Structure formats: C-alpha cells, structure tokens
Amino acid sequence: MHSNGPAACGKPHTVALPVILKAESMTEFRYHIPHPEHHRDQLRIPECHTLHACPPACARHSALRALRNGEGSDYSFCFLSLLDMALGGQEEHIAATVDELLERLDPTPRAFLVKLYCIDELVGTDAHAIAALLSKRHPDIVFSVVRSSPLVKRGTHDDRMQAGVYDLLEKTGERDWGVNLIGRFNPIPASSEFMTTLGEWGISTVRSVASCKTFEEYRRIADSALNLSVSWMGQATVLELQRKLDIPSLFFKPAYAVDEVDGNYRRLYETLRDIEARTRMADAPRCPWALEPPSRTSACHAARVRAEQAVARAREAIGNIPIALDTFATFFPFSMACALLGYGFNVKTVFALHVKSDDAVARSQLEQDYPAVQVVAHAKSAMLGEGHAGGQADVLSIGSDAATMTGSTMFLDLFHDEGCFGYDGIVRLMDGLVEAYENGHATIGEEEDRR
Amino acid sequence: MKGPSFSRFLPPFASDYSGAASVMQGLGAMTIFIDPGCCAGNYAECDAGHEPASGTVVSAHVSSTDTALGADRQIVAQSIDFIEGATPPLAVLVGTPVSSATGIDLVALAKRIERSTGIPVLALGTTGFAWYDAGVRIALETLAARFLSGGADDTRADHRPRVGILGASRFDFAHMDEELAHLAHRLSEQGFEPIAPHDIASFSDLANADASIALSASGVPLARRLEREFGIPYVVDRPRDATMGELLAHLDCICRPDHAASVAGQVSPDPCALVRRASFSPRAENERPSLLVVAEQVAGCALAAELELCGWPGRTQVATFFDAADVSQATGATVLEDESQLASLIVEGSFQAIVADPLVLRMPEAGRIPHRFPVVHRAISSDLYADDARVRPGYTDDLLAELLNLA
Numbered sequence: 100m101h102s103n104g105p106a107a108c109g110k111p112h113t114v115a116l117p118v119i120l121k122a123e124s125m126t127e128f129r130y131h132i133p134h135p136e137h138h139r140d141q142l143r144i145p146e147c148h149t150l151h152a153c154p155p156a157c158a159r160h161s162a163l164r165a166l167r168n169g170e171g172s173d174y175s176f177c178f179l180s181l182l183d184m185a186l187g188g189q190e191e192h193i194a195a196t197v198d199e200l201l202e203r204l205d206p207t208p209r210a211f212l213v214k215l216y217c218i219d220e221l222v223g224t225d226a227h228a229i230a231a232l233l234s235k236r237h238p239d240i241v242f243s244v245v246r247s248s249p250l251v252k253r254g255t256h257d258d259r260m261q262a263g264v265y266d267l268l269e270k271t272g273e274r275d276w277g278v279n280l281i282g283r284f285n286p287i288p289a290s291s292e293f294m295t296t297l298g299e300w301g302i303s304t305v306r307s308v309a310s311c312k313t314f315e316e317y318r319r320i321a322d323s324a325l326n327l328s329v330s331w332m333g334q335a336t337v338l339e340l341q342r343k344l345d346i347p348s349l350f351f352k353p354a355y356a357v358d359e360v361d362g363n364y365r366r367l368y369e370t371l372r373d374i375e376a377r378t379r380m381a382d383a384p385r386c387p388w389a390l391e392p393p394s395r396t397s398a399c400h401a402a403r404v405r406a407e408q409a410v411a412r413a414r415e416a417i418g419n420i421p422i423a424l425d426t427f428a429t430f431f432p433f434s435m436a437c438a439l440l441g442y443g444f445n446v447k448t449v450f451a452l453h454v455k456s457d458d459a460v461a462r463s464q465l466e467q468d469y470p471a472v473q474v475v476a477h478a479k480s481a482m483l484g485e486g487h488a489g490g491q492a493d494v495l496s497i498g499s500d501a502a503t504m505t506g507s508t509m510f511l512d513l514f515h516d517e518g519c520f521g522y523d524g525i526v527r528l529m530d531g532l533v534e535a536y537e538n539g540h541a542t543i544g545e546e547e548d549r550r
Numbered sequence: 551m552k553g554p555s556f557s558r559f560l561p562p563f564a565s566d567y568s569g570a571a572s573v574m575q576g577l578g579a580m581t582i583f584i585d586p587g588c589c590a591g592n593y594a595e596c597d598a599g600h601e602p603a604s605g606t607v608v609s610a611h612v613s614s615t616d617t618a619l620g621a622d623r624q625i626v627a628q629s630i631d632f633i634e635g636a637t638p639p640l641a642v643l644v645g646t647p648v649s650s651a652t653g654i655d656l657v658a659l660a661k662r663i664e665r666s667t668g669i670p671v672l673a674l675g676t677t678g679f680a681w682y683d684a685g686v687r688i689a690l691e692t693l694a695a696r697f698l699s700g701g702a703d704d705t706r707a708d709h710r711p712r713v714g715i716l717g718a719s720r721f722d723f724a725h726m727d728e729e730l731a732h733l734a735h736r737l738s739e740q741g742f743e744p745i746a747p748h749d750i751a752s753f754s755d756l757a758n759a760d761a762s763i764a765l766s767a768s769g770v771p772l773a774r775r776l777e778r779e780f781g782i783p784y785v786v787d788r789p790r791d792a793t794m795g796e797l798l799a800h801l802d803c804i805c806r807p808d809h810a811a812s813v814a815g816q817v818s819p820d821p822c823a824l825v826r827r828a829s830f831s832p833r834a835e836n837e838r839p840s841l842l843v844v845a846e847q848v849a850g851c852a853l854a855a856e857l858e859l860c861g862w863p864g865r866t867q868v869a870t871f872f873d874a875a876d877v878s879q880a881t882g883a884t885v886l887e888d889e890s891q892l893a894s895l896i897v898e899g900s901f902q903a904i905v906a907d908p909l910v911l912r913m914p915e916a917g918r919i920p921h922r923f924p925v926v927h928r929a930i931s932s933d934l935y936a937d938d939a940r941v942r943p944g945y946t947d948d949l950l951a952e953l954l955n956l957a
Contacts, residue, residue: 126616126624128582128632131594131607154647156565156678157588160595163561163932166909176557178888181679184651196556203558217586218647220614 129452129477134427134499137514137544139164140284142264143173146314147210150200152177152193157216175200184222194232201237209314210241212263219246241267264308265336268321270344276387277304277323279346282333284517285309291523292402296364299396300371301389324374327351327367330516331430331456347374353431353516353524356438357406360522364393402522406529410442413529417444417536421494423505425450428498428513433461435497440469448473450500475504495536497528511535511543518544555888559913563871564721564929565589566676567644568597569685569768572719574674575605577693577749580638582608582629584621584649584656589678596932597682599720608632617652622659629663633671639750641671642689647678670750672696682721682929683846684874686768690716694775697750698757710743711805714759714776716784717769718746721929722846724943733789740798742805760805763787763797764821766848767870770877773821786881787824788852790945793859796824822880825851841866841953842899842919844892844906845927847873847883853905853945860950863957864902869895872929889913903956905949907931908941921956923949 141164143149151158155178165171177196183189193213201207211233215224226244233242245263265281278297280287286309287293297305304323311317326348328337337348349370351363372390393399422444429435432454436446449465451474465472491505502510511531513519519527527543534541571581571593583590590609598607610628612621625643633641641663643656656673664671672692676685715730723729734744747753756762756776762784764773773784783804789797800823825848841857841864843850850868857866869884869892878885886892896904896915903921904911907930911922924941935941942949 126610126612126621126628128628129587129609129611130632131590131609133594133598153562154678155562155681156567156592156647157562159562159565159597159932160588160592163596163934166561166931166934171559171561171912176560176562178555178557178562181650181677199556200558216647217588218651221617221648221651 132452132500132503135512137512137517138168140309141165141168141170142284142308143170144210144212144264144267144308144314144317145311146206146208147212147267148173148175148200148204148208149212149214150175150177150193150197151214151216152179152189152196152219153214153216154179154181154218157218158214179218184218187222189219189222190225190228190232193229194236197233198236201240208240210243210267211237212267213242213244214263215244215246243267265320265340268318268340268344271318271321273319273322274324275304275319275322276302277306277319277325278302279320279323279326280305280307281326281328281337281340281348282330283307283309287329287520288518288523288527290527291520292398293521293523295398296393296396296402299389299398300368300391301387302371321346325349325370329353329520334456352434353429353519354438355429355435355519355525355528356441357403357410357522357525359434359438360406360525361393361403363521364396364399368392399522406522406525409526409529413532414443416533417495419445420509420536421445421447421491422532423448423450423491423494423496423501423507425496425498425500425504426453426455427500427515428511429516430456431458431461431516433458433465436472437461437464437468440465440472446472447494448475448501448505450475450498450504452477452500495532497532509535509539511541513543555890557889560889560909560930564597564682564932565592565678566680566682566685566688566874567646567674567678568593569682569687569719569721570642570674570676570689571607571644571685572597572599572682572721573686573689573693574640574642574644574672575607577605577640577747577753578638579605579640579642580608580633580636581605581642581644582610582632583644583646584610584612584625584654585644585646586613586648587611589644589646589648597721597928599928599933605638606636612648617648621654625654625659626662626666629659629671630666633663633667633669638669641667641669643671643673645674645676645678650677650679670696680874681872682719683766683768683872686717686719686721686766687771687875690769690772691775693753694772697754698776698779699754708743710741711760711801712743712745712755712758713737713801713805714756714762714782715744715746716756716762716764716772717766717848719766719768722766722849722927724926724928729944736791736794736798737801740801742801757782761785761801763801764848766846767873767875767877767881770848770880771875784821785824786822786848786877788846788849789824790852790856792947792950793824793852793856800824822877825855825881840864840899840901840903842896842901842904842906843868844886844904844910845870845925846929847878847881849945850905851881851883853950856945857950857953860954861957862954867895867899867901903953905945905953908935908938923952925949 165174179189230242230244243263243266306320321344326337326340326346328334328350340346341348354360375388424432426432432449432451436449439446491507494505494507495509496502496505496507497511531541531543574581587609643660645656660671660673674688718730720726730746737744745755745759757780759782762773762776762782764770764786765788776782785800787797847870854866854868869886871886873885893915901919904919905923905925907927908924909931911924926935926941926943
C-alpha cells in the first residue's frame with residue numbers, strides 16, 4: 100500500500116487504505132473452540148463513565164473483564180426487559196438512568212458513553228435521540244451513544260471494534276507533530292524499536308488512548324499530525340477520523356516478514372516527509388522532524404539485523420517441524436504463513452476460522468506459491484468429535500485454534516498479534532517458536548510484558 | 551410502568567441461556583446458540599467453566615440481513631450439517647435476545663432438524679432477559695417433557711433405593727464434580743443408589759428413582775414434576791457433611807418405610823423442612839447479632855439452618871436474586887429484584903454480618919456491615935476469585951466457626 104502524502108494542514112488528502120473485507124451477510128455456524136485465558140485490556144477514555152444499556156444477558160463479559168482489570172467502577176448497567184423493548188420508550192428510560200447515575204457519581208465524569216447492543220439494531224433504538232436528550236440535560240458533559248453489535252455488516256460505520264472510544268474527539272483548532280496509534284488496546288511493547296525510531300526522527304509525541312491519563316490528554320489526540328492504524332481494528336476508525344478531524348492516516352500492518360516491516364517503516368517515512376513538505380509550503384512553524392530513510396536510521400537498522408538473526412536461530416533450532424497457525428494468533432494468518440514459508444519454515448496448515456482482516460493478497464500468494472499448504476476455513480464436526488482433532492502431536496501450533504484442531508504438543512500461545520510489533524515482533528515470534536519447540540509451550544503477549 | 555433495572559456495582563449475572571447451555575453440555579449435547587456470536591462467547595468466556603465438558607458449543611452467527619429476511623432456512627440447513635457431522639446424542643437450539651426479539655420459532659425448527667437427522671433436537675425457550683436459574687429450570691423441564699417416561703426396570707440387579715440428584719449447576723457449586731461425587735459417595739455408603747444425570751439415559755432414569763434431592767431452587771420444579779407424575783417424593787437441601795445425617799434420615803424415611811418407623815416423628819413431611827427459614831423481622835434493639843446471607847436460596851437457607859443447629863443465637867435472613875422457580879415462599883428466602891432492593895434491605899436490616907459474593911460486598915451499603923464474609927457465587931462473579939485465598943469457594947467449616955465466634 101502506498102500513501103499519497105496526507106497533509107497536516109489545509110485540505111485533507113485521501114489515503115489508499117486496504118479495502119476492508121466485505122463479509123457475506125449470511126448466517127454461518129461456527130464451533131466455539133475453547134481458548135486459554137488471556138488478559139484482555141479494554142480501551143477506556145479517562146474520566147469517562149460507560150453505561151451498558153442491554154438485556155440482562157449481554158455485557159457480562161465486558162463487566163467481568165473490567166472488574167478483572169480493576170476498572171469496574173467505570174461501568175454501570177441498565178437492564179432492559181423484553182417489555183421495555185416491545186413498548187418502546189427505551190430512549191427516555193436510558194436517559195433517566197443516566198440522570199440517576201450522574202447524581203451518584205463522584206466525581207462527575209467529563210464524558211459519558213452509552214453503549215447499545217444487537218437488540219437495539221432490531222427494535223430501532225434511536226441513539227441520536229438519547230444523545231440529544233442527554234446533551235440538553237447535562238450541557239457540561241460530553242455524550243456519545245454507540246452501538247456494539249456483531250449483527251452489523253462488516254466494513255460499515257458501526258462495525259468498529261473500538262466503537263465509541265474515538266467518538267468524543269473533536270477538532271480543537273490546534274495541530275502539532277504528534278503521531279497517534281489507533282487500533283491497539285495497549286501501548287506498543289517496550290522492547291519494540293518503533294519508539295526509538297520515531298525518536299531518531301525527532302518525533303517525541305506519540306499518543307494513544309491506552310496511554311492517556313486525563314480527559315484533556317485524550318482530547319489532544321485530535322491535535323496530532325498523523326493517525327497510524329496499527330491493527331485491523333483501527334482501519335475503520337482512522338478513516339472516520341480522517342473525515343471528521345482532517346488527520347491523514349496510514350496503515351502500519353502487523354507483519355512478520357522482514358521486508359514487509361521494512362515497507363511499513365518506508366511508507367511511514369514517506370508519509371511523514373510528505374506532511375513535512377506540505378507544512379513548509381503552508382508556511383507553518385518549522386517541523387521538528389529529522390527524517391532519514393529507515394535504512395539510515397540506526398534503531399531501525401539494528402532491529403532489522405536482530406530480526407534476521409532471530410530467524411536464522413529459529414530455523415536452525417526448529418528445522419523442518421510442521422507448523423500450523425490460526426486467526427486467533429494473528430489477524431493476518433496468510434501473511435504470517437507466507438513470511439514463515441519465505442524464511443524456509445515448514446508451514447502445513449492455516450486455520451482461518453475467524454477471518455476479520457483483509458489478507459486477500461497474501462492468501463492469493465499462498466495459494467499460488469505454496470499450493471500444498473492446507474487452508475481450513477471451517478472447523479469440521481469430525482475434527483472436533485471429542486473436542487479435539489488430535490492425531491498431529493508433532494505439529495508446532497501458533498494460536499489456540501491450531502493447537503486444539505491439531506492436538507499438537509508444541510503450542511505457541513499468541514493472541515491477536517499482541518506483544519508483537521515491528522522487527523521486535525519478529526524476534527519475539529521466533530524466540531517463542533524455539534521455546535515452544537523445546538519446552539512444549541510458550542506465550543507471547545501483554546501478560547509476558549507485564550512480567 | 552416500571553422502568554429498566556439498574557446496576558452500579560453488580561455485573562450482569564449469568565443469563566438464562568448460560569444456565570440452559572450448562573445443563574445441556576453436561577449431558578453431552580451439541581448446544582447451538584441462535585445468536586450473532588456474542589451470546590455463545592458470553593457463555594464460553596464467563597460461564598462454561600474451564601473443566602472439560604462433554605458437549606460442543608456452536609454459534610449460529612446470524613447476520614442482520616438474515617434476522618430481517620428470516621434465518622430459518624440457514625439455521626435448519628447448517629444445524630443438519632453440523633449434527634450429521636458430529637452425531638451427538640442430543641442437540642439443542644438455545645434462544646437468545648435476537649431470536650426472541652425476531653420471533654424465530656425454535657420449536658418448529660427443532661422438529662424439522664430432528665426429522666432430517668434422526669437425532670433428538672430440543673428447543674430451549676431462553677431469551678437472554680432472565681438469569682441463569684431460569685435457564686437451568688427451562689432446560690430441566692424441556693428434558694423432562696421429552697425424556698421422562700417412567701416404568702421400573704425390573705432387570706436391575708441393584709435393589710438399593712435410588713435417589714435422583716437434581717438442580718446442580720456450575721453456577722452454584724465452585725467444585726461441582728467433586729461435591730457431587732462426595733454426595734454420591736455418602737449416599738452409597740448409606741445404602742442408596744445415586745442417580746446424577748450425565749447423559750440422556752441417566753436423566754430418563756430419574757423417573758425410576760425412589761426419592762429426589764433438589765440441590766438448588768432450579769431443581770425444585772423438576773422434583774415437583776417427578777412427584778406429580780411418578781409419585782417420587784423429594785427433599786430440598788444443600789447438605790454439608792455436618793448436616794448430611796439429617797438429609798439421610800429424611801431419605802430413609804421416604805425410601806425405607808420399615809426403617810422409617812424407627813425415626814417416625816423426627817422427620818417433617820415438608821420437602822423444604824431442612825432449609826425453611828422463619829420470616830425475618832427487623833431485630834429488636836438488644837437482639838443478638840443478625841446475619842444476612844445473599845446467595846442461591848437453597849444454599850443460603852441450608853447454611854442458615856446449620857447455623858441454627860449449631861446454636862447461632864441471632865437472626866439470619868437469606869436473600870436471593872434468583873427465584874425463577876418461584877420457590878421462595880417454600881424456602882422463606884427474600885427475593886431481590888435488583889441492586890437497589892439489596893441496598894435498602896441492608897440499610898433497613900442493621901445487620902452485624904453478611905455472607906455474600908465478593909462483588910456484592912463492593913456495594914457501599916455492604917461495606918458498612920461490620921463483619922463481611924466473601925464466598926464465591928459463580929453466577930455473579932464467575933471465576934474472578936478462583937485464585938484469591940481470601941475468598942471462600944463455598945460454605946466451609948471455618949466460615950461457620952468464624953460466624954459462631956461472632957455470637
């Protein structure tokens with residue numbers, strides 16, 4: 100993908116972002132495959148309270164996750180009955196609940212999110228009416244009413260995994276040289292070369308919702324010069340922010356091929372250079388950046404060398420052991436498979452049971468260049484007969500779907516690319532593969548970072 | 551019209567579809583959620599537990615287009631595909647908010663799928679608008695309507711009196727399998743043959759029991775049905791070792807009339823006698839310590855009864871959020887509709903001690919009760935406190951000792 104050089108000021112420029120997969124709007128049965136427990140961060144806006152307005156069954160997992168993460172006091176619940184839904188008027192009910200809540204909350208939140216669920220899609224709850232009612236009654240608080248519904252068609256406005264978290268951002272009239280990271284639930288791993296590389300380029304302000312401590316800090320996300328979508332989950336959001344805040348955007352795809360990571364950095368460099376050039380043309384204050392191509396940026400170059408060394412080490416340790424990987428480990432399983440095959444690993448199977456991102460180019464490449472690799476798109480009943488497919492104990496599995504389906508005894512527990520970013524991500528993946536091969540189990544992720 | 555209920559401190563409890571799915575998984579069923587994806591996820595992530603279950607969980611992943619245009623054909627076709635691939639002993643279609651709001655006729659779909667596959671397929675009328683106890687009850691009643699036919703098995707070599715164990719779920723038992731195994735062991739020691747349903751055959755066998763034990767409120771409707779249709783008497787109890795003798799005496803009385811003559815007069819004919827609570831009235835000024843137990847009502851009432859047996863001098867009130875089986879009048883528990891009712895109860899009750907799930911104890915009102923004893927109720931806090939040594943997994947001997955020390 101190539102950026103056309105979005106401007107930091109003046110007219111917004113369109114950026115060629117990958118087309119988000121348009122899923123067939125069809126009912127599609129899927130087995131639930133048990134997964135190991137993972138720490139799951141939730142993105143939260145500082146000084147913001149969230150009310151989940153839903154049937155009693157919904158939001159249990161959100162509530163328990165928040166409690167597990169020590170954030171239980173940021174959430175409340177309004178349980179709607181089928182009768183409430185049938186008779187209508189839930190907009191007023193919800194607004195009244197918010198009124199009651201605001202009387203109790205101390206301190207009063209700066210912002211307030213109301214979260215609606217699938218059932219509201221069906222009964223037509225008027226989100227705008229709720230927001231309007233609340234804004235009128237509580238003019239000092241910023242409100243947003245968002246839908247969280249797996250019913251909605253993928254690729255539409257409402258299909259944003261982090262819906263609502265960015266909705267409270269508004270143009271501030273300021274613009275600085277910050278770079279926003281969009282689409283992650285947590286900061287970039289500390290071991291990644293990303294921050295050091297940006298530091299060498301003179302970029303000291305990197306913002307993300309996960310690292311904001313106050314609502315003011317959160318609002319300044321709207322001041323940044325560039326939105327960097329660093330995950331599949333950020334793609335719809337950066338397009339929305341580009342439209343709403345005139346912030347140009349770029350997709351920094353999670354990647355495991357050295358050349359692909361290099362491409363990410365090159366495009367980032369080119370985009371920033373373009374912003375810099377446009378800023379000069381607009382006679383804005385001089386940009387503080389000291390941009391150099393990634394190959395001449397020492398942090399980036401050194402990280403690339405480390406990644407290549409890690410690949411060589413892992414190849415030697417693992418040899419020709421068959422590998423299976425899945426969509427639970429990475430949002431881009433075909434890209435990961437191509438990367439590993441390119442290094443010489445023996446990838447046998449890709450379990451693409453939950454494809455969410457657009458990985459079509461890599462899939463075509465995989466089918467064309469490596470036709471022997473098996474792609475499993477649906478968990479078959481027979482494979483799960485007793486809960487395990489079994490029979491492939493000698494496979495090294497990346498991701499828990501793959502581990503369950505193969506019954507392998509070597510398992511690298513990676514969850515949605517978490518813990519992996521840039522060249523450092525390749526090093527972590529390779530070290531994880533070696534550890535899983537030698538010890539039977541290894542984990543990459545935020546929990547590991549916390550330790 | 552009363553508006554929706556509201557919760558500031560308590561999370562949504564385990565839902566009816568989770569309760570129903572848990573029962574069905576325990577019988578090895580293929581459990582098909584008619585949902586967009588998140589209901590099955592909710593169940594799997596929060597309520598299925600980490601113990602291996604014999605059944606499989608499937609999500610229909612219905613899409614918005616299909617809910618608008620009708621998803622029946624897709625549900626039937628894909629159910630048939632999945633069922634024929636796995637050949638489970640039983641399959642169930644689990645209702646969710648989406649299926650209930652769109653009026654999908656699960657009963658009709660189940661019949662069509664069963665006709666095609668030849669495998670029993672049940673429709674569970676869960677909606678996602680009720681708590682787990684309603685789901686456990688719905689699952690048990692649906693199974694009973696289909697599989698209980700009675701007719702004593704004369705070829706049986708074992709002639710010990712048989713006791714059906716009803717209403718156990720992972721929501722009320724922190725270590726269900728171990729606790730049930732222990733209960734079965736004690737029953738066997740005493741000369742009974744326990745029937746703990748783990749498949750369709752053992753479930754059907756409940757109709758041939760000589761007595762039933764309802765271990766939770768959710769099990770009471772099935773116990774009543776067995777009594778009504780098959781003349782099987784029942785007792786409601788959640789015994790611990792210390793109170794097992796009393797339960798066994800009841801069962802003796804029920805199952806061995808000759809033996810029962812020796813204990814006649816000692817055992818009440820009331821099935822809820824072992825756990826019944828006297829109605830609570832606010833304590834008098836100088837009364838001894840009063841205790842509030844917030845729990846599944848049979849478990850809570852059994853604890854209160856045991857405390858009384860041990861000489862607890864004060865009053866005990868049992869309150870529960872879960873009374874879908876409508877048995878609170880029989881047990882004497884107070885039913886709570888929402889968090890605010892619990893807050894009012896606490897404020898008005900002037901309790902000296904409270905036994906409740908740790909998430910209930912987060913409420914500021916609960917924080918003002920001098921003595922607080924956190925005990926996990928998985929229907930509320932799932933496995934959040936599984937590794938927390940400060941939180942008891944159930945009503946342990948040391949909990950009773952600490953409570954009695956307060957007196």
